[in-house]
Amino acid sequence: MSVQDCVRVAKRQRITDTTSQQPVLDAGTQSIWAVLANELQAVLNDWDPEDSIRLCGDAPLALLSSRPLQVMALAKERVNTWEYRRVPRCWLRLFEDASLAHVISLLNIRDDGNKWVDEVVKVIDNAIIMTGASCRSALFTKTLLQLEHVVEADASPEWHEAFVIVSPASLETGNFISSCGPPTLTSFQAHIDEHTTPLLIHRAIEHWPAMKSWLRPSYLLKRSLGGRRLVPVEIGETYTHSEWRQQLMTLREYMKEFVLSRSSHGIGYMGQHDLFRQIPALKDDISVPDYCFTSPPNHRPATLQGQPPVAELDEPSLNAWLGPKGTKSPLHHDPYHNIFCQVVGYKYVRLYPPVDSRSMYAHGIDEKGINMANTSAVDVKFLRSDKGTIFVVNSEDAPLFCAREDFQEAILAPGDSLYIPAGWWHYFESLTTSFSVSFWWN
């Protein structure tokens, strides 16, 4: 299985080290780029390969600086032959260092235009997304910060207008998720201890700078080196469909093709991406909700029983979800508690309690060997009439599912946060352009 083929459930979460360093170099008599290239080269020269990377063999290590592209290709090929979780570390490590060597060569042979900047960003982001960049993160960050000085703001008007968000008609349902203003930590703790049910919390994140700044595409471009940063985009109906694929593209290409206009390639979703480790400056626009630091209840929901326990998270795991109207996340459950925060636009959400999993027709192991047991095979078609929602499924395919009336639903509006207890089934569909952040914790 190729690394790019991994579905969300297996997606890597390894972008590490958010160290942000201020640029310390000044041009002086020597080009700042030559100084930076020398500094990066000195690190590579000084480096005494640790045992793990020696496993790649002497030849690729010896060629690292002289033929970085070939070494990158070799490491990538090796990485792609393994299932993501089992990739031996040495090949990831080799890819990271060969990428660093390639960045050095790009800094040394800059052309007059800005093409080399595009290329450096691409090489670094590829390495970050593919390997997690656990070893060279600080050097990559330093290089990216230095590049901010040569990137000019985009003056074209299309980027400066705010996303067009038309509020949807309100939902008519007898099954609203219970909602409230921001509860105190004590009352939130009491809620999860006594009920462990979803809770829609209004107005808890209205103070986030993101509530205003993320409305403007020009701001997102500014924070991403003029939109040059690479992001993983899911293209196709949902990750359960066969023609679904993931592709890395620049944030600028993604927004232009899929968010600001309707693409002929269908829906493109930057879903479940840890954008905040990749671009730490965006994390200053939000804050981790205090609710993520309460103690989760001890009991495991039925959906998670029999599944291997997940590792304790040292800190909440953040993910960004940016996309146009019509992105869908099929019914699935996660092993973490979630505070899901809606920043831009509106999203429909439907939840089912973690009982009677048989009626959710969960997938098994798919043809690529990926365990999809947390995802329902029910092909949900969501229609919205003036009277509210109609949730269409082929009842012949899923009679037990259709009989379930114990769902809860809501339309999340900007400023809303939704507590989803671990193991609860959830379906999401964006009703406008939407940008949300999830905080998983346990």
Ligand SMILES: O=C(O)CCC(=O)C(=O)O
């Ligand atoms: O917003 C979405 O599309 C899905 C969110 C989700 O599944 C999650 O936060 O766990």
Ligand SMILES: [Fe+2]
């Ligand atoms: Fe989820």
